[in-house]
Amino acid sequence: MINAFYTKLDQRHLGIESSVEYKIGRGFVISGIYSLGDAIYTSRPEMLLFDKFSSSNGKHTIYLKNFYVPASAMQAGSIVLKYNFKRNGFATLSFNYLSDQYLEPNPLRRIPQAVADLDPAGIQFNKIISQEKLPEAFYINLFLYKGFKLLNQDFGLTCSVNNLLNRQNLISGGFEQYRFDYAEKNPDKFPSKYYYLQGINYFCGLSWRL
Numbered sequence: 001m002i003n004a005f006y007t008k009l010d011q012r013h014l015g016i017e018s019s020v021e022y023k024i025g026r027g028f029v030i031s032g033i034y035s036l037g038d039a040i041y042t043s044r045p046e047m048l049l050f051d052k053f054s055s056s057n058g059k060h061t062i063y064l065k066n067f068y069v070p071a072s073a074m075q076a077g078s079i080v081l082k083y084n085f086k087r088n089g090f091a092t093l094s095f096n097y098l099s100d101q102y103l104e105p106n107p108l109r110r111i112p113q114a115v116a117d118l119d120p121a122g123i124q125f126n127k128i129i130s131q132e133k134l135p136e137a138f139y140i141n142l143f144l145y146k147g148f149k150l151l152n153q154d155f156g157l158t159c160s161v162n163n164l165l166n167r168q169n170l171i172s173g174g175f176e177q178y179r180f181d182y183a184e185k186n187p188d189k190f191p192s193k194y195y196y197l198q199g200i201n202y203f204c205g206l207s208w209r210l
């Protein structure tokens with residue numbers, strides 16, 4: 001068993017957010033939300049390797065500078081249509097978009113040994129060191145809240161339906177395996193692992209105000 005630790009790992013995070021809302025009339029409101037971010041590594045960290053007995057197994061300089069930090073999507077937008085009921089309740093339909101999200105890189109593919117003797121202009125070299133960008137994602141959510149009285153008591157009904165179109169191929173994140181084929185330098189030998197958004201899912205809750 002090998003344990004690994006980073007040192008001198010620096011990051012830079014920038015971002016802006018904006019929103020706008022417009023009342024259409026007859027209880028309808030439309031709003032838009034947009035965020036744009038940029039998160040990158042700004043250093044070449046060192047990775048320290050230790051075996052199960054906590055003995056040092058070596059040190060590598062990891063060429064991660066200017067790679068993207070694998071956090072949430074760096075570009076996200078949402079258009080929300082809201083309807084306010086005449087009495088104590090509302091419903092929203094949101095159209096959501098995510099893009100500019102990247103896989104978590106395997107640091108041991110970003111050391112000189114991983115690309116030794118390869119042509120820097122070749123396809124294999126580029127495939128080993130490049131960071132995979134995930135596909136764009138689009139999904140729709142529905143939410144409803146309604147308050148009401150029953151037997152002179154106050155209740156609230158909450159219901160939501162997420163991923164209304166039941167899109168089950170939307171990737172929400174992932175990582176490169178922490179293994180690499182140093183003999184043949186085949187980046188596909190240990191394929192990346194991906195997380196997927198859950199398909200259509202429902203929730204309903206009833207609250208009672210004492």
